[in-house]
Amino acid sequence: MFKQLLSLGAALALAAAHAQPAAWPAAKPITIIVPFSAGGNVDTTARLIGQKLSERLKQAVVIDNVAGAGGVVGVTKAVNAAPDGYTLVMAFDGPIGITRLVSPGAVRYDAAKDLVPVGLTTTAPLVLMARPGLPANSLQDVIRLAKADPGRMSYATTGVGTVLHLAMEMIKERGNFYAVHVPYRGGTQVVTDVVGNQVDLAMLVSLTATPHVLSGRVKGLVVTGDKRLPSLPNVPALGELPGFKGLDLVSWTGLFAPARTPPAVVERLNHELDEVLKMEDVRNKLAEGGALVGGGSTAAFSAFLQRENAKYERIVKAANIKE
Secondary structure (H helix, E strand, O other), X not given: OHHHHHHHHHHHHXXXXXXXXXXXXXXXXXXXXXXXXXXXXXXHHHHHHHHHHHHHHOOOEEEEEOOOXXXXXXXXXXXXXXXXXXXXXXXXXXXXXHHHHHOHHXXXXXXXXXXXXXXXXXXXXXXXXXXXXXXXXXXXXXXXXXXXXXXXXXEEEOOOOOHXXXXXXXXXXXXXXXXXXXXXXXXXXXXXHHHOOOOOEEEEEHHHHHHHHHHOOOEEEEEOOOOOOOOOOOOOEHHHOOOOOOOOOXXXXXXXXXXXXXXXXXXXXXXXXXXXXOOHHHHHHHHOOOOEEOOOOHHHHHHHHHHHHHHHHHHHHHHOOOO
């Protein structure tokens, strides 16, 4: 194994010195673990990027769907994989930064120590939606209703301790109002019940929320962050609203390798990923549902993770979120 790592590191270091990188050493296929079942947004992103990486590296890339425990099972498999550049994981906010805070007994790894950030692939703002029959067309309206009748307002997310849950608790804290959290197992049922006026509000990732807002089936109230989404130009950004400037929380996906993967391997993977994310067809595909394309250096991704983790810790502590 040690000789293999030396050979792979040497090959990639040599490749970096040339304008045209050499093919990835074809000892075996590269596996990208997706900690979800097939068909979801994370899986779709991984398959798109995996295909392009395969073309650039001239090396087979396969997707391994390892669902369970909100992504923890798949990330655990990546943590325990050989650090040889042939196993990666397309991870996201939950199992990397949030779950350890909400359910510490469920996570047996330390993502900051047991994984190496390769690159940020996507970010996606979150959208607060209202049921069609709710007499509210803005976040300010929601706050007035919630304060006028405390305990009556409800909001749905896809689960306790998700980034969606944290985002709504962040808004509640800043707006100084109360709403009952109704956790669901998936976004499909959340949409069904908001459309059917069974729950007042829902916080969903923009990729899921956008088509339903555009169709008029639900009301789009606000997008997290300081900028409006091009796909939802009529929905205000949270940063536009008085008293909410500076609140910014997104869903994200990123590529990671097991700790102790040789630096030359990580840097080569980061370079190739960054080039993939610059491709027009990739950018267009990712943007179709409202995702914002990532990219950048490993250092930039590490800094991003530190900022997001600091937000998670503050929100979880302030709202006393536990599962």
